[in-house]
Each structure stands twice: as structure tokens, then as C-alpha cells.
Amino acid sequence: MAEADPGVLEGLELDTADAGRKARRNKLLSIIGIAVLAALLIYGAWYFLVGSRTISTDNAYVGADTASVTPMVSGQVIEVAVADTQVVRKGDVLVRLDDSEARIALAQAEADLAKARRQFGQAAATSSALAAQVQARSAEEGRARAQLSAAQAEFAKASVDLERRRKLAPGGAVSGDELSSATSAYAAARANLDLARAGISQAGAIRNAASGELAANNALISGTTAVSSPDVLAAQARLDLARLNLERTVVRAPIAGVITRRSVQTGQRVGSGAPLMLIVPVEQVYVDANFKEAQLRRLKIGQPVTLTSDLYGSGVEFHGKVVGMSGGTGSSFALIPAQNATGNWIKVVQRLPVRVALDPRELRARPLRVGLSMEAVIDVSAQ
Structure with a gap:
């Protein structure tokens, strides 16, 4: 029996290898196509069920209506009963003034x-x-x-x-x-x-x-x-x-919260209305979420909001509702507003602050601090 030509055998092996590579490539492309199609279907389903019903932003920050503590009468400070970061309740004694006069x-x-x-x-x-x-x-x-x-x-x-x-x-x-x-x-x-x-x-x-x-x-x-x-x-x-006036020589906390920016010291003489400290009501904070102007088409007062904070991680959710929108964008109230009347004007997407009230029970369980960043998701499908 005649021996096969080595060149022919080598060519057959190359053809077989090319066919295998093409088959594997075609299979890989099919898998990729199926994966892309599946991803598109999943994204379409998510957008139809979730994405088209919500708007989100990570440009959101915790705020609060702080209380400035000021004395109603003038006098010398004889006692300062609190320090920065101390938690106080409404009516707690903060500062005592000399009451001789x-x-x-x-x-x-x-x-x-x-x-x-x-x-x-x-x-x-x-x-x-x-x-x-x-x-x-x-x-x-x-x-x-x-x-x-x-x-x-x-x-x-x-x-x-x-x-x-x-x-x-x-x-x-x-x-x-x-x-x-x-x-x-x-x-x-x-x-x-x-x-x-x-x-x-x-x-x-x-x-x-x-x-x-x-x-x-x-x-x-x-x-x-x-x-x-x-x-x-x-x-x-x-x-x-x-x-x-005698009662006012004892300065008490007007609200419950955390002492911040205490500037008064024992022995100091203070005048009526002089700022002594701030009280931040940590159980009454809110969130100002800055949304792009194109996201606000379906936004309405009362819609539910889900929020997460870097302080507690994405596993802890806070819940609230939209209570209002600012009367203007942040740039419109800037100290030096932007002037767009020039020939080289470039459109910049503006953001409008949206006020979100949080659930007080969740705040009592997990307090937040003013200035913390938040991620906010609003269900705009709710009426």
C-alpha cells in the first residue's frame, strides 16, 4: 500500500484546524449575540418595569433647619453646661448668666x-x-x-x-x-x-x-x-x-439636637442677641436632591423617594417623599450669576434642588448628619 504524501496530510490537518477555529468563532459569536440580545431584553424589561418609572441622582445632601442659640439679655457667663457634639433635649440648660442685676x-x-x-x-x-x-x-x-x-x-x-x-x-x-x-x-x-x-x-x-x-x-x-x-x-x-429677664439668664435649648459651633466660654460677657452656638435637629433633617432639568418632567409633590447613604452603605435604605422644589437653580442664586449673553455660549445642563422629607422613625434608628451625601431614587409613576 502506497504511503500518503506528507504535504497532503499537512494540508488536511490545516483545513481541519481552520474549520475548528471557524466553528468555535461562530459559536462564540453566537454566544455573544445571544448575551447581547439577552442583555437588551433584560434592559428593556428593566426600563419598562423600573427605569421608565424612576429618576435618580447621587447629587443629594442632608440638610436641616438649625437653631441659633442667642441670649435675650446681656450679662457675664458663669457656666457653660454643654460642649460640641453633645446631644441635648428641648429645655436643657445650655448657658447660665450672672443674675445679680x-x-x-x-x-x-x-x-x-x-x-x-x-x-x-x-x-x-x-x-x-x-x-x-x-x-x-x-x-x-x-x-x-x-x-x-x-x-x-x-x-x-x-x-x-x-x-x-x-x-x-x-x-x-x-x-x-x-x-x-x-x-x-x-x-x-x-x-x-x-x-x-x-x-x-x-x-x-x-x-x-x-x-x-x-x-x-x-x-x-x-x-x-x-x-x-x-x-x-x-x-x-x-x-x-x-x-x-431673670428667667432669661438661664439659656435653654429651643429644640432637641446636637450642639455645633459652640463659641461661648465661661467668664465671657455676652450681649443680647449674640450667637453662642448652633443646635442641629438630627431627627428632623431633610435631603436636597439636585436633579437635572430633563428629569423633572413627571416629578410631582408627594411622590415616594428611596435613599441610601454612604454612612450606612447601600444595604440600608431611607424612605421619604417629595415635599417641594426650589424656586430656581443653584446657579441663578449664586453670588455672581452666570452671564450667557456672549457669542461663545455653551449650554450647561442645570440642576434644580428637590426637597425630600425623611421618615422620622428611620432617622431615630439611624441618625444622619448635615452635609452627608445621599443617593435618591424617586418613583415618578406614583401620582
């Missing part, structure tokens, strides 16, 4: 109130005394009128006697002495009458003056009591203010 002011206000009440009592007693004086002046005026009547009668009698004697004097029936006596009696009666009339005027003036004093004093106390008197109320208001 406030206690003195309170004592002065208490004395002023007691004085006002005593003055009201004196005014009420004065009214009673003035009423008695008015009655006495009225009695004096009545006596003056009686004296006037008597003086009028004496004057009438003296006038008649003088007239009768004047008529008898020419015939010698009345002596000159009698006529002189009658004339003197007439003059005396006339003087007494004028004096009685003046007495009535004086008594009336005195009674009117007493009545005026009584009316003026009654105007001060009419319709009021020792509690409702204006002077007493003003003194009570000053006392309440003094007590409030």
Missing part, C-alpha cells in the same frame, strides 16, 4: 407694685375725705345763705327806720341824734348785707373747688380696683418683665 431689678419692680397698690388705696381714701369736705362746704354755703337772709331783713328794717325818721325830721318830731343813729344803722345793715353776699360767693367757690378735687380724684379710681388700676397694671407689667 436681674434679681435687683426684680426686687425694685416688686417694690414699685406695692407702692402703686398703696397709692390706689390712698386715692380711694382721699375720695371719701373729699366727699366729706364737699358736704361741709355745702353746709357752710347754707349757713351763708341764712346769714344773707338775716342781713337782708336787718337792712330792710334799717331802711324803713331811716326813711321814717327822715320824714319826721323837718317837723322836729325826731332829733338829730336819732336821725344820725338811724343813718348809721342803715349803713351798718348795708355793709352786713354786702358781707353776707360775699360770704355766699366765697362759700360757693370753696364748695366748687372741693367738688372739683373730688371729681378729679374719682376720675383716677372710677371703674377700677386695686388690681385693675392703670398704675397697678403698669407696675405689674414691669414686675412680669423683671421676672422674665
